[in-house]
Amino acid sequence: MLNGVRVPPVAHPVPHPLAHNGAVPPIPCPCGTGLPLVDCCGRALSGTAPAATAEALMRSRFTAFAEGDADYLLRSWHPDTRPRRVELDPDQRWVRLEVLGRTGGGLLHAEGTVEFRAHYLEGAGQGVLHENSRFTRSDGNWVYWGTVR
Numbered sequence: 001m002l003n004g005v006r007v008p009p010v011a012h013p014v015p016h017p018l019a020h021n022g023a024v025p026p027i028p029c030p031c032g033t034g035l036p037l038v039d040c041c042g043r044a045l046s047g048t049a050p051a052a053t054a055e056a057l058m059r060s061r062f063t064a065f066a067e068g069d070a071d072y073l074l075r076s077w078h079p080d081t082r083p084r085r086v087e088l089d090p091d092q093r094w095v096r097l098e099v100l101g102r103t104g105g106g107l108l109h110a111e112g113t114v115e116f117r118a119h120y121l122e123g124a125g126q127g128v129l130h131e132n133s134r135f136t137r138s139d140g141n142w143v144y145w146g147t148v149r
């Protein structure tokens with residue numbers, strides 16, 4: 001009772017996320033590999049392990065868009081083409097990534113391209129960004145260069 005207002009009892013209390021042996025169910029990585037975020041793009045975003053391939057870097061940048069990590073987007077951009085800042089639109093929710101094709105971008109390559117479709121929701125609508133991106137290395141690590149023309 002609060003000031004005469006009856007508070008109905010909660011029929012099915014929602015268990016606290018930490019209720020099960022202290023383990024939180026892993027968040028799936030937004031990039032769609034099926035791996036938990038911490039074992040997938042989360043390693044690149046946190047700086048634990050740089051992306052090993054151009055495609056892995058591309059996936060980690062999609063995840064950075066999905067997670068709103070503007071710092072990572074700048075860090076993973078080549079210094080020669082990087083904008084001064086990245087403005088993320090809070091109304092745009094990046095929900096799904098499709099990798100359509102790739103060239104180079106492997107462990108022994110210095111360059112690569114990845115063509116992808118990135119799907120987003122915005123307000124009541126949805127959209128898709130289709131891009132063929134070029135990746136190169138900076139200090140040995142994969143970075144985004146820009147769109148292939």
Ligand SMILES: [Zn+2]
Binds near residue numbers: 040063
């Ligand atoms: Zn991922």
